[in-house]
Amino acid sequence: MNSQETTLEFKQKIEQIKELPTLPKMSKKLLSLQENPETSTQDLCNVIEFDPIITSQLLRHSNSAFFNTAKTMTSLHDAIMLIGFDATLNLALGLASARSFRVPSRGPVGMRAFWLHAIYSANLMQLLASKVPSSLQMRGGMAYLTGLLHNFGLVLLGHEFTYDFNRVNEALENDPKTGLLSVEKTLLGFHHFQVGSWLMRKWGLPKEIMVTVLEHHNENYRGDFAEYANLALIADRALFSYNIGDSDSEELPERILKNFQLSADQVTEYCEQIMEKSDLINAMVDNIVSH
Numbered sequence: 001m002n003s004q005e006t007t008l009e010f011k012q013k014i015e016q017i018k019e020l021p022t023l024p025k026m027s028k029k030l031l032s033l034q035e036n037p038e039t040s041t042q043d044l045c046n047v048i049e050f051d052p053i054i055t056s057q058l059l060r061h062s063n064s065a066f067f068n069t070a071k072t073m074t075s076l077h078d079a080i081m082l083i084g085f086d087a088t089l090n091l092a093l094g095l096a097s098a099r100s101f102r103v104p105s106r107g108p109v110g111m112r113a114f115w116l117h118a119i120y121s122a123n124l125m126q127l128l129a130s131k132v133p134s135s136l137q138m139r140g141g142m143a144y145l146t147g148l149l150h151n152f153g154l155v156l157l158g159h160e161f162t163y164d165f166n167r168v169n170e171a172l173e174n175d176p177k178t179g180l181l182s183v184e185k186t187l188l189g190f191h192h193f194q195v196g197s198w199l200m201r202k203w204g205l206p207k208e209i210m211v212t213v214l215e216h217h218n219e220n221y222r223g224d225f226a227e228y229a230n231l232a233l234i235a236d237r238a239l240f241s242y243n244i245g246d247s248d249s250e251e252l253p254e255r256i257l258k259n260f261q262l263s264a265d266q267v268t269e270y271c272e273q274i275m276e277k278s279d280l281i282n283a284m285v286d287n288i289v290s291h
């Protein structure tokens, strides 16, 4: 086990969890579809259709200005064709996984802020992954998914430890300049990335996700699947200038940029490209949190 996961406060906290929400059936089915290269659009349709809320969220998303199409999507099948197979699967996976958690929506670590950060990170990480050297073998869909889930620890915190969650939310509301990491350290003695990666491990999610959840604030991380964790850190730091997310710095580490063969200016430019869609992304987040 990684040393980041093993603080005493963290262990004590985790032991207090009596009944952990299990990975929803739909997420399990979506993960098995993802692993099977033979999966068809119809297979994906069959899994998602069972959930009317996620189906309507995806339909609304496909009909939003995000896709700029004249045709109105009325069937899930058409919506998947428009959004794209991987993008639909990953988005549905993120939505389904967070479903069983009850977390307040307001405040700097509430569900609205969580989804806002998640969707911006996912889009930016996917774009960045398409720009890095192909020798790194990064997959755009996995980059999207790690972006979507990297801060999932906050969802678990809000659901299981409401008292702690409210204290963190209030502290950040009263003093936004103090970053999430230092508030967690002072008030809790453990971090969202610890509880988040613990949950991902319990749920048996892919290692890329588990590692990114644990290491996305660690600029020195060079272990397995470092490319996803490092890319999440770059995306977080780029989004910091737009007041999105939980990074406490906007500095883009030289070592990581060099590995990705990206300049700081390029990262800024790609981030600006995502921000040009901000009205649409914000509308999508409203669509998610209104359910």
Ligand SMILES: [Fe+2]
Binding pocket: 150, 151, 192, 193, 216, 217, 246
């Ligand atoms: Fe984080």
Ligand SMILES: [Fe+2]
Binding pocket: 117, 121, 150, 151, 216, 236, 245, 246, 247
């Ligand atoms: Fe983040």
